[in-house]
Amino acid sequence: MSETNKTDAVEDAAGKAAIPQQASAPEGGSAEREVLLRVTGLTKHFPIKKGLLQRQVGAVKAVDGIDFEVRKGETLGVVGESGCGKSTMGRVITRLQDPTSGTIEFEGRDITRLSTGKMRPMRRDVQMIFQDPYGSLNPRHTIGSIVSAPFRLQGVEPEGGVKKEVQRLLELVGLNPEHYNRYPHEFSGGQRQRIGIARALALKPKLVVADEPVSALDVSIQAQVVNLMDDLQEELGLTYVIIAHDLSVVRHVSDRIAVMYLGKIVELADRNSLYEAPMHPYTKALMSAVPVPDPKRRGTKSERILLRGDVPSPIAPPSGCRFHTRCWKATEICKTTEPQLLELKPGQRVACHHPENFADQAPQDTVLLTAAKEASELVGEAVLEESAETSAAVAAEVAAAEPAEAAEEASVEAEVSEAELETAEEPESEEPEATAEAPETDSQESTDK
């Protein structure tokens, strides 16, 4: 699942040659891989009804306009705080729920509005693994009948018979095939999750969407399941979408990662770009909040970004950028104009007017919102300094790659972004013109192609 593993797989493949193609794509190869699933403008709103007449009075905008694609053989990780719409997204892309709008294409075919009947053959290719290893297995059914259910539902008779195939699957996920006639309660959490995985793999799916597959498990058991999913991906050439709130797990398993906030994708990038140089302030805040298992690094509060309060309600999300109520960089434009998800660096898409580790996208807008000033009190000093430095450095880099005149403007802009952080309160006198945006727009277009 991780790049390192894939590189290993390539080496192994030289000897064994049995490893499926997709799984052995080399590092950085994800860009060239074929698109398996493409999601465009996807929304899922849950109506809120009230009164006798059950009039609709509003909607929970669980997923509110997201675009992404999943490439063959890769693992796309999806992270975000509770309630940001991860599970809903998972259920909609597997068509367990109908989207409100938008399209879902699987292998180039639009499956958004397929009827249940037409969807049936599709169901074999797309499977879901659920969060709760306790709740997702029927306690009255034996393991054998649980894992063989997909064959019955699809009317498929595997080679050698159902029982033999189920036993093979149980063995594949590291369970004793003799446990065929046992019941879920006789198994531990980790074993139950393996049963869920065996069931999901029964019909040899192409895409597996796993919603928090390990979060209910203890770390030691979690590692068993992570390694298992990793091995299965290599063996069977699976493509994964793994939804999780644990950023360490997601980093370990993913090739690319989508960060969600209030029903939107705010950043979508290669694993390494995202963890080494996150561009969305929210991504950065999320990552800084993960406790590092190294007591020597304790007390480095200056590297921390604490977010104030809770995620706002998805019923009435904030205007403009949804993060503006908690963001320490928010300016007027963040309140009024929704930032688009743009590919600012190759392989890194971000929706922010004032990204981290990159040139400002709205440098003319320098006056922080009052809430942002309050929020910045909870941002470690080291973060502010580093953020100013890296933004300036990146801006200079971008500028260097551009024609001379553009470069001049960009470097002015870089200085501003540095100054802006020091004297954030006062509006800048030397506001650069909107043309300073040009270099980024260019680079965005060139990488988009």
Added chain:
Amino acid sequence: MSKLEKAALGEPATDVAAPSDAQDAFLSVRDLRIHFNTDDGLVKSVDGVSFDVRRGQTLGIVGESGSGKSVTSLGVMGLHRAANATVSGEVWLDGQELIGADPDEVRRLRGRKMAMIFQDPLSAMHPYYKVGTQIVEAYRVHNKVSKKVARTRAIEMLDRVGIPEPAKRIDGYPHEFSGGMRQRAMIAMALVNNPELLIADEPTTALDVTVQAQILDLIRDLQKEFGSAVIMITHDLGVVAEIADDVLVMYGGRCVERGPVGEIFDQPQHPYTWGLLGSMPRIDRDTADRLIPVKGSPPSLINVPSGCAFHPRCPYADLPKGNVTRTVRPELEQVEGGHWSACHLSAEDRTRIWTEEIAPKL
């Protein structure tokens, strides 16, 4: 000579009596045993656990689910009153023994001298009463003040824990709060009497990292201000590294390793501790090729494996000579200073395995 080698040459001490620093401990737990009589047999949830916590210090207790963390903390709080529970051992709080004490006396200490934040905030807050009412009551039980004064105090506490508009939210019901807010309200309730001992049982497990960071920060600040002793129970080694001064690793109802946080991460001695460290994906390191899980599943607490309870899952079970690992239960032995570990492996083997086999893979 390394510290470990030195320890290996000396007579290993055995930890049945008090560790050295017991005198200045605010809380001392000695040989705590909590067993439950059930239809399936006797559940030895906690089976001989000892530790100390000083004022201003934080003890982190880690271990997988079912290892006895919550039962231990409820035992310290004197909350095992079930007819099927047997509690033995000693719990000394500020010089006063609690296990043999009058239950009414222990009740008086609870909420004032010691307080607990529970794993599940809904179990600690009553769903039918306003959040504010519950905090006010918790304060008035131990302080003879008017409702008005108590209310002001409750608002102040809600504000401290970061509830926005506390004067308004104080009249809300628990179900009207989000998970994170509920957890914070419960912390406000636990802290309203400035307890000298705070036990937090997985206070952040159900929460997002962003809220977790807020809450850990809060606990740290309050501890600094009041010099409280804190026990932080968690299964997240990241949280432990962040907040604990000492760590106690539990396995199958017993302590398998205990020591200062730096040593537990730098020179862990017990194969189970190695297993925990190897299982954990790390955000601060280059991604390892593979995680190193602990094989198998947690032990039964009714039929605890013979000898070392970890032996069915331990990759090194065959290393100590003879069949000792399967027949003799290892006692905690002093590695050095406050660092203790319960394993039959020789100190040389432990040092070698950790430095050559485990540490390089983390």
